[in-house]
Each structure stands twice: as structure tokens, then as C-alpha cells.
Amino acid sequence: MTNEWAAAAPEILWVEDDRQTVAYVIGSGHLAHIAITVAEDGKRGRALALAGGWDCIILDRRLPGGDGLAILADLRAMGMLVPVLILTTMDGIQDRVTGLRRGADDYLVKPFSIRELSARLDVLMRRLRPPSQAMRLIFADIEVDLVARQAYRAGKKLFIQDQELKLLEYFMRHPNIVLSHEMLLQAVWDIDFPIRTNLLESNVSRLRDRLGRDAPSLIHTVRGQGYMLRVQ
Template identity: 65%
Template sequence: MTDNSHKATPRVLLVEDDLDTATYIERSPVLAHVAITVVADGTQGQSLAFNESWDCIILDRRLPGLDGLSILQAMRAADIQTPVLFLTTMDGVSDRVTGLRRGADDYLVKPFSVIELSARLDALLRRTGSHPQETRLIFADVELDLLQREVYRAGQKLYIQSQELNLLEYFMRRPFVVVTREMLLQAVWDIDFPIRTNLVETHISRLRERLGRDAPPLIHTVRGQGYVLRRS
């Protein structure tokens, strides 16, 4: 298993006045690898941006107290170069161009996919060195090559389809942690609403098959709770 214990958890400031959006981001299992601080007011957001150290800031454009563009301009004028990602309903080309030209590092329009938000955030963190790029994950005798998107078990290459591979990656980043069906639906399929489907069960069954029915099982069902990656 890859040891990340020596890496500091990236700190992210989210300035968002919509409670549902803020809660959705803060509680998303896809973003569990970062520590998110949420504020709903632009004035407070600017104060935190100026007075604390952040690895990235996610800003709404429309905020009470002080708008996101004004916060960004004040930061850049003060030579605060913390990466900023705008997350907003302002979706016009001119809105995006203005945000980027005023110093934003990325721009994502609502409604959005939390998986895409996570990917964009990780790209910004890698750029600043706050999120060192991993090239592989290892658990027991399973190795996942993140660059080539290939899986090996006991040195033998396994042929695993894209969704099962994403599922395996999610488990390998959270060994020994029980994950619920709902967490998997959101993280792997970007489904964050109640739905009757056997997607999770079907793909876990396929993944177990790909990992080898005769090999020691690694993905275990925890009755009434979900699934966990652990040795037998």
C-alpha cells in the first residue's frame, strides 16, 4: 500500500454562499483527500485568503459582502499567488475570459460534476507541489499503474475494464475503510441522488472476477454497511 502518512493534507478554502452546493462539496467522498474550510461571505472569505495559508481557493463569483472577482483582484494586487478556481453560474465566454485574465487559474461552471471539480483541483495542487503525483498504488499483491491504467496481481497483468478500474482505484486509496454503496455511486459514477440500480453490485462482482476467483479475496462485503478492501 502506498504510504501517504508523511504528506500534509492540502488545505482548500471554499467561498460559497449556496448551502447545498457547499455541503455537496464538503461532504463529497471524491474530495476526502483535501481539508475544506467553508465560508459563505465574501468579506470573510477575503480575510481568510489574506491571513491564512491555503493550497487552493475555490471562489464563487456572486457572493454577499464582496464578490469573487474583487477578492481575486485584491489577492493578486497584494501578490498572493494562491491558486484560485472560480466555481460559478456565470457561464458566458466573456465571464470566463474576464475571470482568467484577472488572475484565476481555472474556471468551472455550475451545474458541475464533483469528479471534474476534484480533477481540476488536483491539477492545481500538483502545479504548486501540494499534491505530489502518484504513479502507482499497491495493496497486498495488487499493483495499479496510474499512468498506464494497468493492473497487475502477483506480477501478472489483469484485463480490467474502465469502470472496474476506477472502482479498484477508489478502494485502493481507502484500504481498510468501509465504503457505502452511495459513496461508490457518487465517486465512480457521479450519481449523488437516490436511485434504484445494481450498478455497484454488478461491477464489484466483475471486479472480484477479474482479480481472480481462486486468489485470496480482497474486496469484502460488510453486511448492512458496504464494502471494504482488506486481506482475508
């Protein structure tokens, strides 16, 4: 089960084999308004990209199993018009020109500013996603109304505090992914330095209570790594 966006919230495919870069970007919170699916090699990236349904695709150039431009060529050969951003270390002028001429809509070189990446993605998708539209998140039987700032489980309204709701929202934007303590602290509480605290653990415990201890558990502890939102 994956998360579902009503009112057309953005779904992005990121084909990137550098796990550290992915974790850093997602953990920054700057792309928290976007649902991101990550593919770590060219073969899986190509399959997911050609399956369609994406609002934008981020492609690395140097990938296990091929060059991101090969995936881009397949997309354009099939007439797919999804916006594509090349994100790569290949910073030569000719590299940029080649990427854009082969069908990329934008080209960003590593290392990069996360704020700039977020802004570029928003520009690419702006014509597709009117910002005034209401949004909601759905995962399994949980629903979060992002406008009313209210959560429901199995249609029943949950009495939930603001920080718990922010934590739930972050989980629902990144389902089936192990989220480290550091990522969650930074994204929800803007804590980006080492700190000894049970802040996260206590909020996760309360959130589990809000969701119902007698209901099927969805927030799972991954020992030594963090937490994951998934169906049991």
C-alpha cells in the same frame, strides 16, 4: 482544534454561499482526499484567503458582501500565487475572460460535474503536492496513517475495522462540520439513495468504542441532523 495534514495534504478554501451545493459536493466523496474550509460570505472569505496557507481557493462570483473577483484582486495585489478556481453561474464568454485576466487559474461554470471539479483541482495542485508522499491525518490526539491504513489515539494503536477507519477518515477530513446521515452513507458506503438501516449508527457506536469510551468524546450526535467531529 482543526485537522492537520502531515506530508502536505491539500488544504482548500471554498468561498460559496450555496449550502446545498457545498453539502452535495462534500457528500459525494469525490473530494474526500482534500480538507475543505467553507466561507459563506465575501467578508469572511476575504479574511481567510488573505490569512494564507491554502493550496487552492475556490471562489464564487456572486457572494453576500461582494464579488469573488474582489477577493481575487486582493490576493494578487499582495503577490499571493495560490491557485484560484472561479466556480460560478456567470457563464458568458466575457465573464470567463474577465475572471482569467484578473488572475484566476481556472474557471468552471455551474452546474458542473463533481468529477470534473475534482480533476481540475488536482491539476491545479499537482505541482505542489507530489502524489507519492506519505500522508497522515491528525485531530486532537487521534492520528490516521493513510498509507499504513492504521489509526492511533494518544500514541496507542487502535484495532479498527476497514469501514470504521473509512468513517473516521471522513470525519477527520471534515472536522467541526455537521455531516448528515446521507452524506456519511454516500461517502463511506457509496449508498446514495434513501434506505432504512442502522448501518451508520452501529458503525459510529463501534468507532466510539475503538476510540475509547473513557477518553474525551470527539464524535458528537447532532440531534435530527447527523454527526460532528469536534473537541468537547
